Amino acid sequence: MFGVYFCNYLEEKGLLSKEQSAEVIDKCRKSKVKLGLLATELNFMTQEQANEVNKIQQKEDRRFGDIAIEKGYLSEGQLSLLLKQQGDGYLLFVQAVTEADLLDNDEIQKILGTYAIDKELSQEDVEAIKSGDIDREVQVFLNKSDLSQFYKEYVALTARFLVRFVDANVRIDVPVKVDNYTYKYKALQGFIGDKSFNTMFAGDDGALTDIAEAMLKEEMGEVDMDTLDAVCEFLNMNNGLFARDEYEKGISVDMLPPEMELESGEVNGNVYKIPFFVHGKELDLIISE
Amino acid sequence: MAKILMVDDSRTSRKILKDILIDAGFEISGEASNGEEGYQMYSEQKPDLVTMDITMPILDGIGALKKIRSDYPDARVVMVTAAGQKSKLIEAIQCGAIDFISKPFDNEKLVEIINKALG
Numbered sequence: 001m002f003g004v005y006f007c008n009y010l011e012e013k014g015l016l017s018k019e020q021s022a023e024v025i026d027k028c029r030k031s032k033v034k035l036g037l038l039a040t041e042l043n044f045m046t047q048e049q050a051n052e053v054n055k056i057q058q059k060e061d062r063r064f065g066d067i068a069i070e071k072g073y074l075s076e077g078q079l080s081l082l083l084k085q086q087g088d089g090y091l092l093f094v095q096a097v098t099e100a101d102l103l104d105n106d107e108i109q110k111i112l113g114t115y116a117i118d119k120e121l122s123q124e125d126v127e128a129i130k131s132g133d134i135d136r137e138v139q140v141f142l143n144k145s146d147l148s149q150f151y152k153e154y155v156a157l158t159a160r161f162l163v164r165f166v167d168a169n170v171r172i173d174v175p176v177k178v179d180n181y182t183y184k185y186k187a188l189q190g191f192i193g194d195k196s197f198n199t200m201f202a203g204d205d206g207a208l209t210d211i212a213e214a215m216l217k218e219e220m221g222e223v224d225m226d227t228l229d230a231v232c233e234f235l236n237m238n239n240g241l242f243a244r245d246e247y248e249k250g251i252s253v254d255m256l257p258p259e260m261e262l263e264s265g266e267v268n269g270n271v272y273k274i275p276f277f278v279h280g281k282e283l284d285l286i287i288s289e
Numbered sequence: 290m291a292k293i294l295m296v297d298d299s300r301t302s303r304k305i306l307k308d309i310l311i312d313a314g315f316e317i318s319g320e321a322s323n324g325e326e327g328y329q330m331y332s333e334q335k336p337d338l339v340t341m342d343i344t345m346p347i348l349d350g351i352g353a354l355k356k357i358r359s360d361y362p363d364a365r366v367v368m369v370t371a372a373g374q375k376s377k378l379i380e381a382i383q384c385g386a387i388d389f390i391s392k393p394f395d396n397e398k399l400v401e402i403i404n405k406a407l408g
Contacts, residue, residue, distance in 0.1 A: 058393045059372065215301055226300060233301040236344070236371050237392050243373025255371070257298055257346040 001169040002130045003028040003093040004277070005137075008171065009115050010103075020102055022280065027096035028089065029169055035064045038082050039074065049073045057164065061157055061241050089132035120144075134163050138172055145175040147272060150195065151287055154242055155274050158285055161238045162276060166214045171277040180268045181286050185223055186261040187231040189239055193253040195246075199239060200267065200286040201231050203275075207283035225262060232258035291407050292318040294334060296327030296353060297342035297369060305394060306340060306369070313400040324353030331357050331364065338365045338407055340390070343377050351381055358385040367406050 007021040016024070036050035045053075045068065053067045060067070065083070068074040074082070097103050103111070116126050121140065128136035138159045142152045155175065162170045183202040190198045201208065209220045212230035220227055236258055243253050270289040275282060293315050297303045303320050310317060318336040321327035325348040331339060339357065343350040350368060357364045368381045368389040378389055387406040390399050 055395050059391065059395075212301075216304065229299055230301040233299045233392075236299070240371025240373040240392070243371075244375070245373075247373060247375060252376075253373075254377075255344055255373070257344050257349075 001025075001028060001032075001093075001132055001171075002089045003096070004169050004171040004280075005129050006093060006112075006115065008277075009119070010111070013111075015111070016102060020100070024093065024096045024100065024102070025169065025280075027100075028092045031092045031096070032086060032089070032168075035082055035086060038085055039068070039078075042082070042085075044078045044082070045073050061160055061245065090130040134159055134170075141172050141174045145272075146177065147175050147274075151272065153245075154199075154287070155285065157242050157245070158238055158274075159276070161234075161241065162278060162283075165234070166211055167278040173275040173277075175272050175274040178271050178273050180266050181271050181273055181284070181288075182264065182266050183286070184264050185228055186259060186263070186265060187228045187235065188260070189232060189235045189258045190256040191239065191243070191253045192256060194251045195253055196289070198267070198286075198288045199235060200288070201235060201283060202286055203284040204281040207276075207278050207281040210278050210281065211283075223262070225260065228260035228262065232260050290314065290316045291337040292316045292334070293403070294319050294321065294327065294330055294336040294339045296321045296324065296330075296339060296345070296350070298322050298345040299342070302342065302369070302392065306399075309394060309396050309399055310403070312396075313403070315403070324348030324350060324356070327353045328356045331361065335361075338367060338403065340369050340403075341366050341386070342369045343374050343381065344371070351377060351384060354381055354384050354386055365406055367402060 003025050007016060007024055010016040011018060011021050036054060039045040040047050040050050053064055056067050057064060065074065065079045069076060069079060094105065094108060098105060125140045128140050135156060138156050142155060159170060159172060188198055188200040205223045208223055208227055208231050211234050212220045212227040215230040215234050236255065239255050243255060246253050267286055267288045272287045274285040276285060293310055295303050295306055295317060307317055318334045319330045321330045323345045327341065341350045341354055354366050357366065366386050368378060368386045370378055370389055371392050388402050390402050
């Protein structure tokens, strides 16, 4: 969602406080209706059909609209209408920020120009971020990194999985290669096979808790072994989808049992840090070889 | 009431599965966190059915399935799998697993598979 990227920039520039930024994002979030809900409200789909598509979506890395069209529940025209009705993320942001008297339209346009320059974004990149399409958003940042295509695909899939299960408005930043990464807790799963590498989630306690809560559908307290177990299970399901996609391309990768520890440690070697932000909290996806 | 033994190293996965099975009227005879423990518990409890995760430490699901079916040829084992484990699933079915359920769970389908496996 455009709002989470631009609000973060406005915060960096001191133009919005953290609270104002959270308020704007919350307003944008509430204004965006889920596609399935919209489709049933307009009687394009029955509740049963929407539930069926949601279930398929949990197991397959595909969009709601694409599945609904394939099933014959929606026509291309209906989907296009639904997407328009769902609301343009950029316009929702402009509406939220102007209604709250934080900035006017001219100011937004002016800041948008400096945002592109400061973040080294092309007009095309800005349009991709404004599009609200997670794939296009993520590609802008992945293309600024030296990640291989194989890992870019892994990160893009993880972004979609986070959007689906944890936060519809997840934000990503440019992946960076680091010499080592110090983690507070270990929640890791390795792959072996044609390509061997480790994947791990680390970062703010709150981000790990958010994943656990999404998995267990219950409120969690401080990070404990149950939290890490749920994070590892999330990683395991995500990695399973990736392994299946790669298998279909002729690349065989098997998942190893997840590893978790409540103690801090360090990852060394070829390490990539991919910063995600869920509900504003940093969640680092770590890929190491 | 059919008794089910759950073998999975993930407490999260066991909790989600347990809630679904109890809601559907099944009894959980025990929970094991690896294949070796699962085999031991099967020997002690002789449950009506086992749900067996594939990727586990110490002894994985395929190893435990082979061990259980070798000593108890009538054992009913349903594999639990994340996506992307197609080759292992084929191996499990060849080793005598009745069926499989995939994560994330689809509650209705899961219960249907368990009922079918119990005959």
